[in-house]
Amino acid sequence: AQSVTQLGSHVSVSEGALVLLRCNYSSSVPPYLFWYVQYPNQGLQLLLKYTTGATLVKGINGFEAEFKKSETSFHLTKPSAHMSDAAEYFCAVSVGYNQGGKLIFGQGTELSVKP
Amino acid sequence: KAGVTQTPRYLIKTRGQQVTLSCSPISGHRSVSWYQQTPGQGLQFLFEYFSETQRNKGNFPGRFSGRQFSNSRSEMNVSTLELGDSALYLCASSQSGSSTDTQYFGPGTRLTVL
Numbered sequence: 001a002q003s004v005t006q007l008g009s010h011v012s013v014s015e016g017a018l019v020l021l022r023c024n025y026s027s028s029v030p031p032y033l034f035w036y037v038q039y040p041n042q043g044l045q046l047l048l049k050y051t052t053g054a055t056l057v058k059g060i061n062g063f064e065a066e067f068k069k070s071e072t073s074f075h076l077t078k079p080s081a082h083m084s085d086a087a088e089y090f091c092a093v094s095v096g097y098n099q100g101g102k103l104i105f106g107q108g109t110e111l112s113v114k115p
Numbered sequence: 116k117a118g119v120t121q122t123p124r125y126l127i128k129t130r131g132q133q134v135t136l137s138c139s140p141i142s143g144h145r146s147v148s149w150y151q152q153t154p155g156q157g158l159q160f161l162f163e164y165f166s167e168t169q170r171n172k173g174n175f176p177g178r179f180s181g182r183q184f185s186n187s188r189s190e191m192n193v194s195t196l197e198l199g200d201s202a203l204y205l206c207a208s209s210q211s212g213s214s215t216d217t218q219y220f221g222p223g224t225r226l227t228v229l
Contacts, residue, residue: 043220051215094214105158
């Protein structure tokens with residue numbers, strides 16, 4: 001069965017510092033992986049996704065993630081944090097072929113950015 | 116294109132009542148999925164509909180049900196509400212609901228059960 005683990009429910013960084021949000025997955029089949037961001041009182045917005053091909057994936061707002069099969073990881077990074085990056089971030093895996101739009105989410109990581 | 120819309124945005128009900136939530140997907144999207152978000156359990160998959168057929172269902176009791184109409188709009192219903200049903204209910208649409216499709220989320224309906 002597929003699962004997702006996000007290490008650290010809260011991460012705090014200073015403005016301009018590197019952002020690193022960790023995600024590890026468990027999957028018996030090649031995974032399709034997603035990162036979403038959620039701002040207060042809003043739905044989820046896709047940052048980036050990995051399906052096949054290049055393992056370094058670039059997303060919106062300067063975020064990127066690297067799929068590492070050997071480490072079963074899909075960590076999210078951004079070189080320089082901005083105050084507007086403060087939000088909750090969710091890593092998700094899409095389960096199997098023909099499984100009808102089911103995403104399994106990690107528990108989320110709340111990112112705080114200090115001035 | 117307009118995004119995914121959900122109505123109502125906020126809802127207050129009492130235990131034992133039932134509630135219906137509505138979701139309008141992005142134009143051209145045929146798959147609609149529903150998720151429940153709570154502080155304790157996080158984001159959990161409820162069910163997914165494609166072309167008016169439920170293709171996948173999460174681990175929720177039968178009090179949770181849904182349907183999809185021919186225009187792809189979807190509703191979910193919760194009967195005999197319990198306090199634990201208080202949550203943010205998110206709807207997401209995608210073109211086909213395949214595993215590689217991007218799911219676009221609506222703003223959610225915040226349900227409070229008193």
